Amino acid sequence: QEGKCMCGEDVLRLLPVRIRCMVEKLKLDFSRLWEIRLRVNSPFILRYEDSEIYVDSRGMKTDDAAKAYIVTARDVNDTLECVCNHSLYAYEDEIRQGFVTVCGGHRVGVAGKIILDGNRIKCIRHISFLNIRVAHEIKGCSNRVMQYIVSDGRLLNTLIVSAPCHGKTTLLRDIIRVVSNSGTTVGVVDERSEIAACYKGIPQNDVGIRTDVLDCCPKAAGMMMLVRTMAPELIAVDEIGGPADVDAIFGVVNCGCRLLATAHGYSIDDVRERTGIRRLVENRVFERYVVLGGEKAGQVSDIFDGQGNRLCWCE
Helix, strand or coil: CCCCCCCCHHHHCCCCHHHHHHHHHCCCCHHHEEEEEEECCCECEEEECCEEEEECCCCCEECCHHHCCECCHHHHHHHHHHHCCCCHHHHHHHHHCCEEECCCCCEEEEEEEEEEECCEEEEEEEEEEEEEECCCCCCCCCHHHHHHHEECCEECCEEEEECCCCCHHHHHHHHHHHHHHCCCCEEEEECCCCCCCEECCEECCCCCCCEEEEECCCHHHHHHHHHHHCCCCEEEECCCCCHHHHHHHHHHHHCCCEEEEEEECCCHHHHHCCHHHHHHHHCCCCCEEEEECCCCCCCEEEEEECCCCEEEECC
8 A cells, every 4th residue: 555645745845956856857656755865975875665776866766886876965964954944953952852853744864973961962963864754654554453453342452563664653553543533532652753743743644533642752751641631542652662661551551541552573472572561461461462574564464362362364
C-alpha cells in the first residue's frame, strides 16, 4: 500500500535550489520516497522504497557511488536554513533534541558536534549530517491485525515488535486512528514527533477524532500526565524499553488504562530477553504481541497471545 505523500511540494521546499533541481529531475513518485540523506563530503543518497539511489550532479540516478554528487558543507547549511525558514534561532530547542518536525509531518534529523552543559545537551554545532524522513501514512495497514488484537470491542494491551525501519510506527499510528474513530479516547505520548507529527501543536498525521497528543514529551512523564489530565481509555507510545518507561506502564495499567506500544526487536524471544521489557512479559501486561518481519516494511510475520501462543503466522 502507498503512503499519503503523493505530492512532493512539501519535501521540495525543504531543499535549496541546487539540491531541489537534482531531485526534481528524477521525477520521483514521492509516495515511495522515504529518506533524503545529506552528509558532508559523502554521496547524495535517497532511500526509495527498499533500495538506495545515488544521485549525480545532473540529477540522474547512478549505481556508482564514485559518480554521485558529493554533498558540501554549504549544501547542508543551506538545507538547514530552508528547513528552519531561515531562522535557526527559532528552532534551537528542536535542533537540540536532534530533529525538526516541519509542515506536512516530515522530520529532519540532524547530527554534528554536541556541546554539553554538564550532562545536558546545550546545542549542536557544526551540523554536517541531515536525514529528511518523508512522512507517510498507510491508512488501512492495520486491517489484517485488528481481528487478533480486539476482543468484545476492546483493544487488548498490545506490543508491536519490529526491527528498525520495518513499519512499527506506521502500524501503531493506523491502529490509533481506527480505535479513536471507533469511539475510544486515546492519549498519545509522541516523544520524537513520529506518531502524530505535530507542527505547531497540530497533528499532521491522522490519529483519529478522539486522540490527544503530548508532543516532544518523555514517555514516562507523559503517560502519567495524560492519565491524570485527559482521562484516556488507551495510552499509545512508541519504542519502550527503559526502566522509567516500564514503571510508568505499570502505573498506566494499574489505573485501568489499556496500552498500545512498540519496541525494537527481531522476534518475541528477542524482546523477552530485554531487561526492562522482561518485567512486563513476566507479569503478562501485554495480551497480544504483533511481530513485523519479512522482506517488506510493515509485513506481519507472527501474532502471539500474552502466554506466547502463536495465534497467526503470515507469509
